[in-house]
Amino acid sequence: MKLLGAVLVTLALLLPRAWGTEETRTCIFQTLDETDREFCRGNLEVIYPEVGDVSCSYIPKCHGYRQRLSHDWAEPRVRFPWAKKNKKYVLVMVDPDSPNRADPKYQFWRHWMVSDILGSDLRVGKIKGKVLTSYGRPKPPRYSGYHRYQFRLYLQPEHETIALSEEERDSLGSWDLKDFVEDFNLGHPVASTQFLTKNYKD
Numbered sequence: 001m002k003l004l005g006a007v008l009v010t011l012a013l014l015l016p017r018a019w020g021t022e023e024t025r026t027c028i029f030q031t032l033d034e035t036d037r038e039f040c041r042g043n044l045e046v047i048y049p050e051v052g053d054v055s056c057s058y059i060p061k062c063h064g065y066r067q068r069l070s071h072d073w074a075e076p077r078v079r080f081p082w083a084k085k086n087k088k089y090v091l092v093m094v095d096p097d098s099p100n101r102a103d104p105k106y107q108f109w110r111h112w113m114v115s116d117i118l119g120s121d122l123r124v125g126k127i128k129g130k131v132l133t134s135y136g137r138p139k140p141p142r143y144s145g146y147h148r149y150q151f152r153l154y155l156q157p158e159h160e161t162i163a164l165s166e167e168e169r170d171s172l173g174s175w176d177l178k179d180f181v182e183d184f185n186l187g188h189p190v191a192s193t194q195f196l197t198k199n200y201k202d
Helices: 002-014 062-071 166-170 177-183
Strands: 045-048 077-079 088-095 109-118 130-133 147-155 191-197
Antiparallel strands (some): 147 191
């Protein structure tokens, strides 16, 4: 019996965010399936209050996490431990599934974009730089299923000033991410990750 108690205590310490206490229910953060996991590369961490790193996982409904994500929590800490201290980076957060994954006619919906982020700040999860798009909380419409919220981190070319056109600033949806990346010679992301969530009332 003592051995069983020790095992349970150890599990509670090792998996602090996997077990909930609300109404004695277990709150499980499921990892993404194999297809969606392929997007997660480079150990990019996305950290929200109460739940910690949500990279490459589903946001569960329990404890009101989906509702808090949509209505309460501010922008997450984003940490990239392999960032080069003296380099600058561009962080882009988009929803490729707007209005839904089956018919993403408003792809990509831009939720957050910051340029000129110092690598030394990225290493400790501080997103300081030039805000090109203020953080917009994930708010997938009802009955639209799961949406992917993707974070792409690019190395910013030296002496390159990143900016959005007037047209891009006026609209968040139907953003041509590919053209933007090509215009500023950003290349492939040095790291990327995503989480999935859906409307908290569904």
